[in-house]
Amino acid sequence: MDRQAIMEQGLTQPLVAPLLSPAARRRQLREKVIAGFITLMAFTGIAALILIIIFVAKEALALFTEPEARHEASLSKMFLAQDVAPGRPPFRWQPVSKVPKVSMIPLFVGTLKTTAVSMLVAVPLGVFGALFAAEFAPRRLRELLKPVIELLAGIPSVVLGFFALMVMSTVVKEALGFDRPLNAMLAGLGLALAIVPVIFTVSEDALTSVPRSYREASLALGATPWETAWKVVLPAAAPGILAACVLGFGRAIGETMIVLMASGNADVISWSLGDSARSLSATIAAEMGEVVVGSPHYSLLFFIGVQLFIFTFVLNLIASTWTRRVVRKLTGGAS
């Protein structure tokens, strides 16, 4: 028979599966069960993420369904200026006073203030530090720098909060002449300690993924090492560095203990860094302990949690898109 005939025969006659012994069949079944179990376990991560949003949102839902909560904490009371006696601030967060005031604006301002300070300090430190580690540092120094960053990242945030509260507060107050020891500036500096490692690590990854040939070509054309780093390597890694900053920003928004301990937690709206500030995350931490389960105040705190979840979720998506972009750009679309 020629090839053609064999192939046609193969097409018309159904293939017979080889007969398996019962032991082999049991083994096959066992393999399938194990593979199924492992796949099932792998979906725990997805399930956890979905459960988080469902259960945090579920407790906040009462704000929109129950008449009492809707009256006490409507969206307009949360986000718009309130009619108050002249001279009183129109935005206040005092959910447990006789007439509850539930404006989220002071919390947004507080979060933005502390986060802005931390970014202004941590971005230059983290990116420049990473540039040094990736481009200029002698090998020994680089090997020292990496464990140092890991140790810094390993310090629990409550310890950083403690350090800001006990040690940095007097230094900052004296140096900048603030009235209060606990203020937005101090909380921002404490936050910077927490996000420098994030920004450094992600930036350094992006910088070291730039191919050697970029640097060699630039140096061969007569550029100095600094010009190579600044005008060739840094632009090539730019999306990754942006991703690092976005990740640091997300971490700073969600960070709780440092702000809770160092910011003073007053619901004032001002742009002065010497005033105390109250952030979204710290508000949840400070008030959830004493709240009545099911009350409007309780739902409000969960609603803040939903907002925090959404902010950080969006920031993470942006960061991971940019990180992928830097990989795709540098490998020429291979991955």
Added chain:
Amino acid sequence: MTPNTRRAVGLALTSLTGLAAFIIIAMLGIILFNVVENGAGGVTWTFLSKPPEDGMMGGGIFPAIFGTAALTLLMTVAVMPVGVLTAVYLHEYAPPNSLSARFVRVAVVNLAGVPSIVFGLFGLGFFILFVGQGMDRALGHEEMYWAQPGILWASLTLAVLTLPVVIVSTEEALRAVPMDHRTASLALGATQSQTLGRVVLPGALPGILTGAVLAISRGAGEVAPILFTGAAYFLPDLPTHLNSQFMHLGYHTYVMATQSPDVEATRPLLYSTVLVLLLLTFALNLVAVIIRTRTRRKAAGSH
């Protein structure tokens, strides 16, 4: 610009980046020095083995050390199987370019970015109020038994929080096991699960341990997720049941630092508590770093 000025400008800016790196190292140094200087004197055997006395003005922190250890132990038991199997799925079982593996990865990345305080809300809303109340109803407890903050719920909340840490390190460890080992095992007639259990997982064990250690170090230091899921400020008794509340080093630090009636009197105890907490997390991190450098070197040598 002449070449000389270009070089000078470059050198100046390069030293600026060096300065940034130096500041980072100095920050760590200052924090460590300050904590060790003020805390080392107070870390005695009595301090480590006695419960607090005189309204936190004296005694030790043994219940907090015990609570932290018990909490992280329960957390590790919960997170390791799930985390390791998820990584095994992603690296060994999922078909290449599989959509579900992509979803799992996206979920893990986003889970890692969820603020820790939101995990606390999740622990309260899901574990205590939903699972706990459901269990009380199903098991016929008249008064609250499971539907209250306790060490089990706190440790499960932390397990969800540390899941990405375990998955990422385990996957890195699996990647370091050479493909040849797998193909050799399969060629000898071993099934996929036999290959996994006898070749791949033993080969990846150091990396998996790194993941466990990193998760423990992260879990031991987190305070925000346990604020309303089980931590208590002062409990002379150790937790005996899965629904008992517990003392915790980090929470203890927070309360002593912010709510002490006499800051000056508690300061030495506070510093010693922080030192113990720092030593604990640093020792764990150091172990992780050592295991990882070793495995990386081995992996680099085998290619």
